[in-house]
Amino acid sequence: MASSPRAPKTYQAFLFDMDGTLITSTAAAERVWTRWAQRHGLDVATFIPTIHGVRAADTIRRQNLPDIDLAAEVAWVERGEIEDVDGVAPIPGAIDFVRRLPPDRWAVVTSATVPLARARLAAAGVTPPALMITAEQVERGKPDPAGYRLAAQTLGFDVADCLVFEDAEAGIKAGEAAGADVVVVTAAWTHPLETPHPRLADYAQARLAIEDDGRLRFAA
CATH class of the missing domain: 3.40.50.1000 (HAD superfamily/HAD-like)
Structure with a gap:
C-alpha cells in the first residue's frame, strides 16, 4: 500500500x-560603513562583506582598533545609517x-x-x-x-x-x-x-x- x-x-x-x-538596505549600509572603514584605514573590499547581519558594536569590536571609543564609533555609524535611507x-x-x-x-x-x-x-x-x-x-x-x-x-x-x-x-x-x-x-x-x-x-x-x-x- x-x-x-x-x-x-x-x-x-x-x-x-x-x-x-x-x-x-544593503547599499545604504555599505555606503556608511565604507566611510567608516576609510576613516580607520581599513581595506574596504575585505571589510564590507563582514558587516551584514551583526550589531555595529560587534563589527567595530572585531577590528581590534587601538585607542577607540566604542560607544562614540557606534553612535557615528548609527547616525549615518539613520540619515542615509536612500534606496x-x-x-x-x-x-x-x-x-x-x-x-x-x-x-x-x-x-x-x-x-x-x-x-x-x-x-x-x-x-x-x-x-x-x-x-x-x-x-x-x-x-x-x-x-x-x-x-x-x-x-x-x-x-x-x-x-x-x-x-x-x-x-x-x-x-x-x-x-x-x-x-x-x-x-x-x-x-x-x-x-x-x-x-x-x-x-x-x-x-x-x-x-x-x-x-x-x-x-x-
Whole structure:
C-alpha cells in the first residue's frame, strides 16, 4: 500500500530578520560603513562583506582598533545609517506577506537598534510588528541565538516551532543555534553564500496559509 504524502509543516510563528530579509538596505549600509572603514584605514573590499547581519558594536569590536571609543564609533555609524535611507525599500511582496500574518504570530529580530530599525522600516513603508527584538535587548548579538529565543519566548512559543527568515550568515547561524527551521531570502544578496536551507527569491512567490488553530503554513 502506498504511503500517504506528508502534510506540509506548519509553525506557531514566523521570526524575521530585517535588513536584507524584509527590506533592502544593503547599499545604504555599505555606503556608511565604507566611510567608516576609510576613516580607520581599513581595506574596504575585505571589510564590507563582514558587516551584514551583526550589531555595529560587534563589527567595530572585531577590528581590534587601538585607542577607540566604542560607544562614540557606534553612535557615528548609527547616525549615518539613520540619515542615509536612500534606496531603502521593501523586498518584493514583503509588505503584503506580513500584513496577512496575525499580529501575535510574528516578530522582527534585528541587529539594528530601535531608532535605526524604525527609520528603515518607515523608509520602506513596512509597519513595525508588535514585537521587535533589537540590538539593545540582547547581551550577545547574532550569530548567538539569544534574539530568536527571546522573540519566541515573548510570543509564547517554543522556538523549535517557529520559522526563521534570514539572509546573512550570522543570522542563519543564529536561527540554527536557536533550534528553529530557517528559510533564506536571497533578494538583496550582494555576497552570495552556500546554504543547505530552502531559498526564497522574494515574497511575491511565497504561499501562506493560516490554519483554523492559528498555525502558519509557508511554501516558496
